[in-house]
Amino acid sequence: MELDSTDWALLATLQADASASNQALAERVGVSPPTALRRVRRLREAGLIAGQLAVLDEDRIAALQGHGLTVLAEVSLDQQGAAHLAAFERRAVRDDAVQQCYRVSPGPDFVLVARVRDMPGYQALAERLFTQDANVRNVRAFFSVKRAKFAPQVPLSGV
Known part of the structure; x- marks a missing residue:
């Protein structure tokens, strides 16, 4: 699977704050919300995003x-x-x-x-x-x- 700069930016942004809405994620990365949603879905299906969780203190x-x-x-x-x-x-x-x-x-x-x-x-x-x-x-x-x-x-x- 080839990743471009948008994929890497999505991964970095999600890793910093997985609670961000798709709209906020798209804004932070500089893509449209449908693009962010499609790309994140593809990254998840490829197994690069293993899950999302809340880190408790x-x-x-x-x-x-x-x-x-x-x-x-x-x-x-x-x-x-x-x-x-x-x-x-x-x-x-x-x-x-x-x-x-x-x-x-x-x-x-x-x-x-x-x-x-x-x-x-x-x-x-x-x-x-x-x-x-x-x-x-x-x-x-x-x-x-x-x-x-x-x-x-x-x-x-x-x-």
């Missing part, structure tokens, strides 16, 4: 709920065969507490970012993902005390 939500703990965990498996890696990955991505799951190299086999309510919530996560699986050799968990930056945007070279 974890700390403010935690203040309302009373708790909140972000966990970064390095997970090493005993056996790293393709089937073993795939099995752990399937279990991790199915778990509601896991927000991000990366297969990495070198070092541990996986890095997980998880959000739990509190330490008992982390303990329950650890039992589900790490201690019940005989193939998990080592886990190093880190608990966030402050998030200084969160920028999930993908760098776009065509803009």
Whole structure:
């Protein structure tokens, strides 16, 4: 699929603010609303736009709920065969507490970012993902005390 400057501008604009109306999006990019709608539909159908969501402020939500703990965990498996890696990955991505799951190299086999309510919530996560699986050799968990930056945007070279 070939992308032109309008496609790249649409992607960049949507990535910055996916809540913009089609009219506002068209104005920001400098195209007509029907063109913006058609192009965004094409980008979505091509799989370049995976979805749209609202990014919530974890700390403010935690203040309302009373708790909140972000966990970064390095997970090493005993056996790293393709089937073993795939099995752990399937279990991790199915778990509601896991927000991000990366297969990495070198070092541990996986890095997980998880959000739990509190330490008992982390303990329950650890039992589900790490201690019940005989193939998990080592886990190093880190608990966030402050998030200084969160920028999930993908760098776009065509803009």
